[in-house]
Amino acid sequence: LSLRAVNSSRSAFASFLFAPLFFQLYEPGSAGPDAQLFRCKVHMKSFLGVFRSLPSLDKSVGKCLILLKPRASRLVLQLQCKYGVTKTHNLAFQECERLQAVFDTQRCASRLCAPARVLAEAVVHFPPTLAEVTLGTGPGGKISLRNYVEDEAELSKRMVTELWLAEDEFQSVAVAPGSHITFCLREFRGLLSFAEASNLPLTIHFDEPGRPVIFTLDDTVLEVHLVLATLSDLESSSQSPSTNG
Structure with a gap:
């Protein structure tokens, strides 16, 4: 799983690449040598809004489930909290080309x-x-x-x-x-x-x-x-x- 972002002036580029072992459970949507990678973009403020107040989340959230639903054009973020409480966020996304800075x-x-x-x-x-x-x-x-x-x-x-x-x-x-x-x-x-x-x-x-x-x-x-x-x-x-x- 990769997360990439670039600022509006294109003076900063960030890339986070997570291996499957980083997660407790990782299930790719498609498998096989001919499977195409799925790429999408979401609004940064909407995405970060789910994880605001990190100290509080660390105490109340046990797991975070991330689901990609290409047909519905939705990125689902589900926070499984204490006492059986589940918070679900449905974020709209758009398909996009690969975002990559050129550097060596x-x-x-x-x-x-x-x-x-x-x-x-x-x-x-x-x-x-x-x-x-x-x-x-x-x-x-x-x-x-x-x-x-x-x-x-x-x-x-x-x-x-x-x-x-x-x-x-x-x-x-x-x-x-x-x-x-x-x-x-x-x-x-x-x-x-x-x-x-x-x-x-x-x-x-x-x-x-x-x-x-x-x-x-x-x-x-x-x-x-x-x-x-x-x-x-x-x-x-x-x-x-x-x-x-």
Whole structure:
């Protein structure tokens, strides 16, 4: 089962791929080598509305049943709660083509891997209203996170928060010296929350400014990709373009 989404500006793409073993029960609608994959799209707000107030759902819901009914054009989400209560949500959907971003992590020049907790504790120092954050590399394998300031001349007039993480806080570091990228912090925070809850390390693949940054989570039953656009850099505009993105 795969869940994919892209934002309205097409600057962010997310993909969650669940193996059959992720579920207590998985029954594909069609089987056999000639069976075609079924794809559909639902309204994001309607889908997320079913799972709002997660702390309450964790306490009251025992199971979640997901049913696809192609003939009725309905996605049925059934929450089986305590005391025999069942909540059923029927969401309309439309058939669609495959949604897929074009990227290749193998072509990225830099790669970082760290426990999600390390990165989550780092970004908590930035205000919730901050839009972008800059990730950079320094001497000795150190990694920095700094709030993005569009006009460097304004640095003396604005508060700048910068954190440095030592190389030993990461599981692996293979980065190009002096590289840096700036990306949206909101989507990054969302993925960190999921990674922490799943207890999975987060891998960051990136290249030069203006090329997409790719965040990945890998497990035996789950594969996650988040692709974010990065801000271009005037200094890199004269360099030869990267092969990724």
